[in-house]
Amino acid sequence: MSENETNLNVAWSDIEGEGLVRVVPTDSFATGVALVAELAKIAETQQHDPDILLTHNKVVITLYSRDEQSVTKRDHAFAQAVDQLIG
Structure with a gap:
């Protein structure tokens, strides 16, 4: 794993068989919609x-490359972009 792949926000969980998962709490549904956009x-x-789940008070982001059946550099790159967006 490269250094870039390990420099993710601690809010990310690497769940075996599911992928990189981050739950982002939101103040409202509208805030969640804006984040999804x-x-x-x-x-x-x-x-x-990504797979995205939007609820009234959170957004759940799941990153997993189904074609490779694993978490890949592309997933890590997306996670890093999310980290730049929301911290």
């Missing part, structure tokens, strides 16, 4: 789509 921009730029 920003995540969509990252996804379009990187051409890598």
Whole structure:
């Protein structure tokens, strides 16, 4: 694993068989929707789509490369972009 792959925010969990997961608490549903819109921009730029769950008070981001059946550098790059966006 490269240094970049290990420099993720501690809020990320690496769950075996599921991928990199981060739960982002939000103040409201509208705040969550705005975050999802920003995540969509990252996804379009990187051409890598995360799984996103939006609820009334949180956004759950899951990164896993199904074609490789593992967490890849692309997932780590997306996670780093999320970290730059929200800390």
